[in-house]
Amino acid sequence: MQCDPQQGCILPSQSKHTATMPSHLKPVDIIFVTDPICSHCWAIEPMWRRLNCEYQFTTRYIHGGLLPGWEGFGDAGNGISGPLDVIDHWQHVADVYQQPIDPSVWRDDPISNSYILCKAALVVRQLAPSLESQFVRLMRERIFLYAENLSNEQILRRHVEKFGFDGEAFFTLLHSAQINSLFTREQHEMIALGARGFPSLIFLSDHPIKLVGSVSYHTLKEALNVGNNPAIKPLSLSATEKLLRYNSWTIREASEVLQCAEHTARNLLLTLGFSITCLADIEFWQLN
Numbered sequence: 579m580q581c582d583p584q585q586g587c588i589l590p591s592q593s594k595h596t597a598t599m600p601s602h603l604k605p606v607d608i609i610f611v612t613d614p615i616c617s618h619c620w621a622i623e624p625m626w627r628r629l630n631c632e633y634q635f636t637t638r639y640i641h642g643g644l645l646p647g648w649e650g651f652g653d654a655g656n657g658i659s660g661p662l663d664v665i666d667h668w669q670h671v672a673d674v675y676q677q678p679i680d681p682s683v684w685r686d687d688p689i690s691n692s693y694i695l696c697k698a699a700l701v702v703r704q705l706a707p708s709l710e711s712q713f714v715r716l717m718r719e720r721i722f723l724y725a726e727n728l729s730n731e732q733i734l735r736r737h738v739e740k741f742g743f744d745g746e747a748f749f750t751l752l753h754s755a756q757i758n759s760l761f762t763r764e765q766h767e768m769i770a771l772g773a774r775g776f777p778s779l780i781f782l783s784d785h786p787i788k789l790v791g792s793v794s795y796h797t798l799k800e801a802l803n804v805g806n807n808p809a810i811k812p813l814s815l816s817a818t819e820k821l822l823r824y825n826s827w828t829i830r831e832a833s834e835v836l837q838c839a840e841h842t843a844r845n846l847l848l849t850l851g852f853s854i855t856c857l858a859d860i861e862f863w864q865l866n
Contacts, residue, residue, distance in 0.1 A: 606636040606637060607635040607781070607782060607802070607810060608635060608780065608781055608782070608802075609771065610638070610640070610778075611639075611642050611768050611771070611773040611775075611776060611778035611780070612639055612640070612641060612714070613642060613644035613695075613696060614641075614692055614695040614714065614717040614728070615644055615695070616776040617668050617679065618791055618792045619776055620677060620679065620718055620722050621674075622675075622792050622793060623718070623828075624830050624831040624835065625793070625794060625795040627831050627834070627835050628795050628834050629802065631813065631835050632799075632812065632813055633799075633811065634810065634811040635802065635809070635810045637711070639711070640771075641761070641764050642765055643693045643761065643764075643765060644692045644776055645691050645692040646691055646693055648660060648691075661684040663684075664684040665681040665684050666681075667681075668684070671792075675792060675830075678722075678828055678860040678861070678862075679860075680725040680857060680860055681725070682858070683721065683727055687730070688727065689721070689727050690727075690729045691729055692729070694734070694752070695728055695729065695734075697758070697760075698713070698728075698738070698748075698752060699713060699714055699717070700757050700761055700764070701748055702743075704751065704756075705743060713741060715826075716737060716741060717737075720733075720737060723828075723857055724857060725857075725858075731749070735749060771788075773788065773790075777791070781802060783806065783807055787801040789801055795834070817836050817846060820835050820836065821835075821852075822850065825864060825865040826862065826865070827843075827847065827852065827863045827864075828861070828862060828863070829843055829844065829863070832844075832846075850865075851865060851866050852864060853865075853866050
């Protein structure tokens with residue numbers, strides 16, 4: 579595996595792939611190939627949120643699975659052969675994109691695999707489809723901001739229950755043949771779409787566009803092809819309405835979405851009732 583800004587986190591080449599959407603997938607405007615521990619997926623959150631605040635479109639996640647486990651895993655391009663090697667890589671991503679990351683999880687309580695987290699997202703899709711994206715966001719926050727090892731099932735269960743699910747029912751489904759089958763299908767869909775990198779954003783239209791890695795807002799907007807897709811509607815939201823669409827923000831996200839200076843974003847968050855939490859040297863805002 580290799581990982582860089584232009585390609586994101588790349589899986590080894592597959593023997594066969596196409597650039598067409600599998601026929602059973604429900605039509606959407608964007609397919610987002612992702613993984614909860616992908617640092618470049620976290621790095622594009624500010625631009626992704628801005629796009630969601632400025633346009634109305636539909637998205638489907640594919641949870642492809644980045645880390646099956648550490649045995650036999652390696653990222654020679656970034657010098658990653660074990661958990662401790664991820665620390666410098668994540669810090670570099672945070673420095674370049676200014677989206678805060680606490681990489682200490684890889685030193686203190688390393689994540690053993692991300693497959694369980696992809697499967698957890700699929701459980702949410704089965705139990706409450708409308709909450710899937712919120713749950714993915716929760717996992718990202720706990721991993722990148724709180725430095726929590728969500729592959730530890732006790733920690734994951736705590737957040738599942740706080741999120742509102744019955745823990746016993748959730749974990750029974752998590753370890754079921756049904757979810758294993760769905761996850762395998764997700765991986766096959768990713769291959770069929772020719773997506774080897776996380777993130778891969780596939781903008782579906784008569785002429786599909788695939789973006790891979792950390793991309794700018796303007797690149798996302800151009801790929802959305804607003805003028806040629808009548809289903810995509812521009813939104814006219816005020817700054818207040820944009821911030822209240824989500825109950826948590828990094829300053830990098832808020833200033834990107836509002837296109838304003840960080841101090842202006844901070845003042846508006848305070849006015850709207852968001853409170854600041856300082857995690858290590860990370861500033862995180864949540865709605866009370």
